[in-house]
Amino acid sequence: MPVPGSIAVLGGGLTGLSAAFHLSRRFPTTTITLINKETRFGGWVRSERVKADHQDAEVLLEAGPRTLRPNARSVLELIHLLDLTPSLLTVPKSAPAAKNRFLYIPGSQGIHRIPSSPLEVISSLLAPNAHLGRTLLSSLLREPLKQRNRPLGIDDESVDDFFTRRFGAEFARLFGSALVHGIYAADSRKLSLRATFPSMWDAEERGRGSALLGFLRAPTPSQLTENTSYDLGDLQEKMRDVSVFTFKNGMGTLVNTLVSYLRKQPNVHMYSGVRIMSLRLNSRNNRFEVTTSSQETLLPTHVVSALPLPELRQVLSPATPLPHLTTNTYSSVTVVNLVFGLSPSSSLPLHPDGFGYLVPRPRDGYVASRGSGILGCVFDSSSTAAQDTPGLVKMTVMLGGPYICGSVSPPQVDVPNLLSELAHQLGRPLPSPLFVKVHSNTRCIPLYAVGHLQRMEELKRTLASEPWNGRLEVVGAGVLGVSVGDCVEAGRSVGRTWG
Numbered sequence: 001m002p003v004p005g006s007i008a009v010l011g012g013g014l015t016g017l018s019a020a021f022h023l024s025r026r027f028p029t030t031t032i033t034l035i036n037k038e039t040r041f042g043g044w045v046r047s048e049r050v051k052a053d054h055q056d057a058e059v060l061l062e063a064g065p066r067t068l069r070p071n072a073r074s075v076l077e078l079i080h081l082l083d084l085t086p087s088l089l090t091v092p093k094s095a096p097a098a099k100n101r102f103l104y105i106p107g108s109q110g111i112h113r114i115p116s117s118p119l120e121v122i123s124s125l126l127a128p129n130a131h132l133g134r135t136l137l138s139s140l141l142r143e144p145l146k147q148r149n150r151p152l153g154i155d156d157e158s159v160d161d162f163f164t165r166r167f168g169a170e171f172a173r174l175f176g177s178a179l180v181h182g183i184y185a186a187d188s189r190k191l192s193l194r195a196t197f198p199s200m201w202d203a204e205e206r207g208r209g210s211a212l213l214g215f216l217r218a219p220t221p222s223q224l225t226e227n228t229s230y231d232l233g234d235l236q237e238k239m240r241d242v243s244v245f246t247f248k249n250g251m252g253t254l255v256n257t258l259v260s261y262l263r264k265q266p267n268v269h270m271y272s273g274v275r276i277m278s279l280r281l282n283s284r285n286n287r288f289e290v291t292t293s294s295q296e297t298l299l300p301t302h303v304v305s306a307l308p309l310p311e312l313r314q315v316l317s318p319a320t321p322l323p324h325l326t327t328n329t330y331s332s333v334t335v336v337n338l339v340f341g342l343s344p345s346s347s348l349p350l351h352p353d354g355f356g357y358l359v360p361r362p363r364d365g366y367v368a369s370r371g372s373g374i375l376g377c378v379f380d381s382s383s384t385a386a387q388d389t390p391g392l393v394k395m396t397v398m399l400g401g402p403y404i405c406g407s408v409s410p411p412q413v414d415v416p417n418l419l420s421e422l423a424h425q426l427g428r429p430l431p432s433p434l435f436v437k438v439h440s441n442t443r444c445i446p447l448y449a450v451g452h453l454q455r456m457e458e459l460k461r462t463l464a465s466e467p468w469n470g471r472l473e474v475v476g477a478g479v480l481g482v483s484v485g486d487c488v489e490a491g492r493s494v495g496r497t498w499g
């Protein structure tokens with residue numbers, strides 16, 4: 001394929017920014033136009049430094065993703081290429097935030113540490129909520145002895161079906177649903193296993209029916225497809241003992257630096273506050289026509305769509321036969337940042353040192369009318385206290401997701417009610433917060449329905465053939481992977497067949 005004459009990148013979230021960054025380096029003489037409907041770039045990444053009290057105390061709040069994992073090599077590469085290493089804030093693998101994770105069991109009071117080693121599983125049998133330890137121990141001991149039980153002929157299933165088949169219904173509800181809450185804010189009964197946790201599907205194959213044995217059996221070299229090389233400098237080495245990381249000024253650092261870099265590139269044009277009104281391929285001159293809310297028409301030879309898939313569907317003419325853009329639903333999450341002062345009189349900390357806690361699906365399902373619908377709470381101060389004035393406690397409560405399924409936007413939060421539920425879950429009284437910020441993240445996480453991978457393969461095949469011939473690439477969280485690392489990787493991988 002010849003070098004693209006001009007490229008339009010639709011969407012200025014992390015996928016779009018990453019795509020523009022890598023395309024501008026790969027095709028330095030091609031004009032690249034990045035169009036973002038919001039005035040602010042970065043999508044769901046929103047970091048804000050606020051005054052926490054009437055004095056000078058300051059705190060860094062995140063409304064979206066707050067930490068990154070060092071296995072996200074495309075992100076490490078961006079950090080290296082953008083000289084962001086001095087701004088990093090790392091959490092070592094030995095830190096309590098990396099080792100201590102908790103569950104709140106609906107109906108009980110107080111949170112319970114999830115055992116993380118065989119010895120801890122055994123000692124958890126003596127803990128106040130021995131049900132957790134018993135469920136964990138009996139499920140893990142029985143799984144390798146269980147017959148192969150994947151139904152013949154299926155090529156995907158829900159996360160809950162997989163956990164129930166291999167580990168039992170109670171394990172699936174307590175641990176599987178909580179895991180899915182913490183990543184997708186979703187109902188594990190509605191999510192595709194192969195699209196969300198492909199390693200579990202593969203482990204079951206490797207273990208000849210047992211997922212646990214499969215995890216113990218290392219993948220053979222032919223099963224490892226990783227052969228891409230990344231420009232990482234010494235960052236991989238620096239990340240050896242790191243569990244998660246962020247930046248001293250939050251995740252917005254990555255977005256702001258990318259935007260500043262792109263604004264300086266002579267071949268990149270950045271439009272913000274501009275909506276895409278329509279996208280069509282003109283078969284007469286083989287150019288795309290992209291019309292925008294600023295009354296402009298761009299005529300690029302190639303297009304990258306990093307828009308949510310339903311938004312892409314809306315800008316295409318109804319007659320355009322692109323399959324599967326509207327199959328998945330999205331989850332909406334309300335994020336509540338809470339900042340407390342440290343009371344010198346109280347000896348009881350507001351929370352144990354750790355990552356935070358998750359709340360599994362209640363036994364009787366998601367009853368919207370009961371409580372605020374808390375999915376979990378992150379103990380930010382345990383990992384990122386260095387972002388804030390010392391002496392503050394920062395937590396983030398996440399609510400909504402499957403509790404508000406079907407509604408367009410998350411409901412209003414009753415903060416006093418939320419605080420008393422939080423105190424009940426933590427099993428200790430909470431003082432009045434110094435600062436509260438509520439963010440409604442409407443339709444922020446795509447929920448891959450069972451069969452998602454096969455549908456995306458079909459979409460890819462359609463785009464590779466007439467009339468598109470690979471010149472429209474559709475990427476982003478709606479296609480494959482919702483994490484920041486997945487989005488940056490997706491942007492990095494566009495246009496491989498161009499030029």
Ligand SMILES: C=Cc1c2[nH]c(c1C)Cc1[nH]c(c(CCC(=O)O)c1C)Cc1[nH]c(c(C)c1CCC(=O)O)Cc1[nH]c(c(C)c1C=C)C2
Pocket residue numbers: 063064065066067068069181182183184185333335356357358375376377378398399441444445482483484485
């Ligand atoms: C707005 C709320 C979000 C919830 N999940 C995500 C967001 C943005 C996205 C997400 N969260 C995690 C992952 C996996 C990351 C990876 O594999 O690299 C993704 C894609 C894990 C995670 N869960 C929580 C945190 C703080 C993290 C680390 C990554 C991050 O900062 O987002 C806590 C948490 N997230 C959600 C809930 C309900 C929750 C509860 C404690 C929903």
